[in-house]
Amino acid sequence: MIYLGVFEMKLRRRSTALLAIGVVAFSAAPAQASATSLIAEPTVTSAEYPDDGAWHPGAGMPGSFTFNANGDDAVIGFYYGNTDPAGTYVAADHPGGTATVSYIPQTSGPNDLYVASVDSAGNRSPQHVHHFYVQSTEPQITGPRETGVGVPAEFRFAPRIADVVSYTYRIDDGPETTVAASADGATTANIVTASKGLHRLYVWSTTGAGLTSGTADRIYTASDAPLVASTDYPDSQGSGGPGVAGVFTLTPRMPGVVEYTYYLDEEWSKPTVVPAAADGTASFTFTPAASGFHSLKVFSRAADGTRSDGSRDYYVVVN
Template sequence: MSFGTGLRAVLASVGVLGLALTAGTSPASAADGTPTAPTQLFNGNRHCSADVNRPTHLWARDGLVITGIPGTTGDSLVTARYQIWPVADPDQVITVTRDRAGPRFEAPVTVPAAALTDGQTYAWQAQTVAGDAASEWSAPCYVTIDNTRPANAPALSSPNYPPDEWNQGGRPVTFTLNANGDDDVTGFQFSWQQDFSVIGTSIGDYGIPQPVDPYSHSEYFKRADAPGGSATLSLIPPHGAGVMTLWVRSLDRAFNGSATTSYTFRVGSTAPTVTPAVPSPEFGKKTLFTLRPDAALQSTSPVVGYSVRTSDHQGGTKTVDVTAAEDGTAQVELTLDGIHGAFIQVTSRSANGWVSDTASWNISYDTTPTVTSDAYPENGSSGGVGVPGTFTFAPKVEDVVSYTYSFDGGPEVVVAAGTDRTASVDWTPDTNGFHYLTVYATTGSGIRLAAEDYFFTVN
């Protein structure tokens, strides 16, 4: 949703509240202070313009919300009175009031949409009324009603990333935006997603609006060089490779948005390479990895660092940043201790902010223990009730210090590993039929390894 649409929704709700209060209450009558002219004047949650030659342009199909803080030297409730008239016809005055307004708080009212003409400039002012006393009128504010969005979608092109070929990545994408013949356009809104960002107005203490100039958000907005003019963007795309689309629309002074246009282009892979010091690193061992930049990327936009993300296939992840040498290479030492394997993802980062697509490296590990039994072989039928059997556990990885086992889902029992890293346990069945044994090993560093299920049948 657009900035303009989001703002309109806020104003509509505030305006309805203002009308309801005006219609359902009576003017303040007992005053304990002297009324003073209202301050903190806003229209459409934007600052009041005191310059008739530079009015605030506002969308007002749902009415125009105007507001100010009524002034008084006392603490009693007062009435905020507003007058609005066309600059071209000062005799056509409309008066709107907000009764029982609290001192020091904004007192918004809504001028009905039916009383406003698209394209017309209006002046409005505010006054505080307390009992039979009234303050001076505030200085006028000027607004122009603009309920018409730009007629044409903008023109959009890129001189360095043509749309019909795979482009070498690394340089920012230059976009040229043009109002496409619409002199009402003063800027543009753009997004890498089809939905545009919403920028609303925060409401501060005492109900005072805190307007935000959308063009201060350069990641979403760009001013035109002149009304009906053009603008140039230099953007790093959101992905290091692939098919990408930028969506753009024109904005007028009221932030009404035009129809949307888009530009699709293609970027070839700029992913680095990831190489371990040994072809098949062992589980739990520190391994040195060398990271090398894509050669074409390095010549276009030198790499200054890498982001290295490691996953252990159990949901655990860790990300480290590594600084590159002058030639764009880097080395990082990683301990591969995922009990089912390791999955490494690496992106490079260039000095201009370009982030490559992801390079990946992975390895699988079997860390389950080996279980053997002469009396009760796996998947076999043997022995009998009261016939003891010995079960031996052996590791597939180093540094195993203990085993945890249970028969038939019963309580877990821990047995220490011997100097050869194996362990044996004796068990005597008290029932015949199907049985199972579950075992996992634990390393000296406290890693619980993958479990092994051992099935057998007792005669």
């Protein structure tokens, strides 16, 4: 019983020592910012982008933001950024003082700038959220919803800010291309898409002073299927009549097209081949014998024998 009592006392002493070590190790870890932080939340002001619910300069347009510790001498600097928590550090002009930074919002609409004060030990204050509204400066994009593959497609860019001298664009994560703007600030770009499928076109403008607008984007599809058009028999619209001839024009959507093959009413054993002109276009005439519905499926073929992966379906409705 005596030995057992001694053992229990030693065990209690060892446990107490281990607990003490654990407390010391935990308290040595850097304090984390929390709602109970002793550092006061900073104030944020901006002449260009005040937190007033109104719309201000625009995406890509810089503004100055001043962070103020309001005399809290423990504060030596600030963390700020458009993500929570803020990640960019700037020193205060003196303990408890201020810091002014230039910040460029990249997107139009509601924006948030997160700002926290920090002391010499790395402790942060509660985070201040400066909420402001940014006008749209992204250029306007007009162009086709479907382009060809390896052939140019025309897109037009128009400015939303003054003094635009150029536009820069890229497809997906591809290389950037810059084109000059005309005197009215707009321009037309002939853009070549290299692969089939869904793509996103990104465009931004630059002013004579070197300011960059926000980035506009437009989703489109690229297909090598040829285009089919007819003023006599528009696609899927009742037109013409029995014995009324219709001219159908074919336009290439891939390079080097020398001929087209089309199938009428899914008669796969009866292809019709139409030679292309030097520019890759072609036309043929179809004269329906009776009223009703006819389907066309059209492929193109290049000089090296490559046939378009895609086919164009066109529907003739005869009155």
